[in-house]
Amino acid sequence: MPAPRVSFEFFPPQSLEASFRLWDTVRALAPLRPEFVSVTYGAGGTTRKLTHDAVATIHANYGLNVAAHLTCVDASRAETLDIAHSYADVGVTEIVALRGDPPKGQGSFTPHPDGFADSVELVAALAETGKFKIRVGAYPDPHPEARAPGDDVRWLKRKIDAGASSAITQFFFDTDAFFRFRDACAAEGIAAPIIPGILPIESWTGVRKFATRCGALIPAKLDQAFDDAIAKGREAEQAMDFATDMCTRLIAGGVQDLHFYTLNKPHLTTALCKALGVEVDKSVERVA
Template sequence: MTPQISLEFFPPQNLEGSFRLWDTIHALAPLAPRFVSVTYGAGGTTRDLTRDAVRAINKSTGLNTAAHLTCVDATREETMAIAEGYAAAGISEIVALRGDPPKGSGAFEPHADGFANSIELIEALADTGKFTLRVGAYPDIHPEARGSKADIDWLKAKLDAGASEAITQFFFEAETFLRFRDECAKAGIDKPILPGILPIENWKGARNFAFRCGASVPAWLDDAFAKAERDGRHDLLATALCTELCSDLMDEGVDALHFYTLNRPELTRDVCHALGVTPQIQLENVA
């Protein structure tokens, strides 16, 4: 079985970043992803950049492009105006998230005239009838959740509000996702849940990111990457571990994978090739 794939990019913030984004798209678009998504910075800091990147990718490549949209630091009117702008540009896919507060600002605080949470945002977007909606999910407990049951109940509420699919935070062991998938099924969730896959470009960075978002870090990974870095085998280990993780998921019936590319295509491409996902299309005249 060859899995379907989807890809996540982040919007460029300078000229160098723009070149890197388009190099990543050129490298990975031939793998014919089911969709690609573009992230939103914490506190809505890349709102305009995200909008520009989504429109450019959609127009220049023909890829099915999804925009991240959050509730942070915006009124309902402003948020829905962004969504309507996407619809007018022919973009019908949105990843609807509450969003993280600006760095250093503490806990999330809804805008006085904004959406209070992701469920309100999803309901408003669903009511337009213009979008396919995806939401976030957390195989490890979200840092703000009261526990795993509360996390799953909230996910079910988001899906019931109008979302058609969920994408998980990344994780390091297949069992983490498989346990979560089983718990979701027991809770009555029957919509697809895509496992979020993070090819590890830099172990220190991935480890720090995991701690910030509540993803558990197995001790054996620290040891494995410490040895690999001493021997100059970091990328080899990262490719092998990511391929094994994906293979283990596929052995348990997972047929779609969502890759967090970090706008660095090499490891994602190598893992996909190892899984049998080979080039299917060719992009032309992309600037």
């Protein structure tokens, strides 16, 4: 089985301790030679400057291809494009373009009066600049705001047609759900790569809550398997077995790229990549 190409997601630090954790994570994962790494944008644009600083630092100091998250939330079109141009100015030319979550306490997304109405408009504006490779989100499980079956596929088609070159999925737990989604996208005429998003499970209790908020469906058998493993003190082993099996099935089904949501914790992601045959490049300098 061929080893997959890998990419990693980080989030920007909001404290000194979190800064050390981020840079330790970047250093640990850089020798796996990811195709790219991405840095998230907090809900409501709350980490806008932190994201920019983290993106610029990773790009300048670690030799990694960085894709910066960019959202439509709480900013005008001009402000959003200014942020994009600031990335281009420091040599970052990949963007993960997302509508974004509403600010805390706001029940649903409301566009800024002078802002982009949705991710399709954002993608189109970024594509018009000619400066960026644009990635977008995709949803094997129905997006919480999807109104009808097939909405997620049709919406992804609009984003690809607007200028996106690939999609990264929300994390999921049912491999068959990803394959069904991929087949539906192909039937809709989507030829762009759809990269599965993988969430290594450090704590099933935390992941279960996270999944509920994000709309990621949890198979009952998986929930029971983790409950049983936790009762026996085998949660870490169950997490590794599940992730390895899921990734192996994805690769056997023709997937060539995997995107890992690291949560700024490198150890399980590193172990999983090595189990999948991803080579460690020992020549990669670990920047202090």
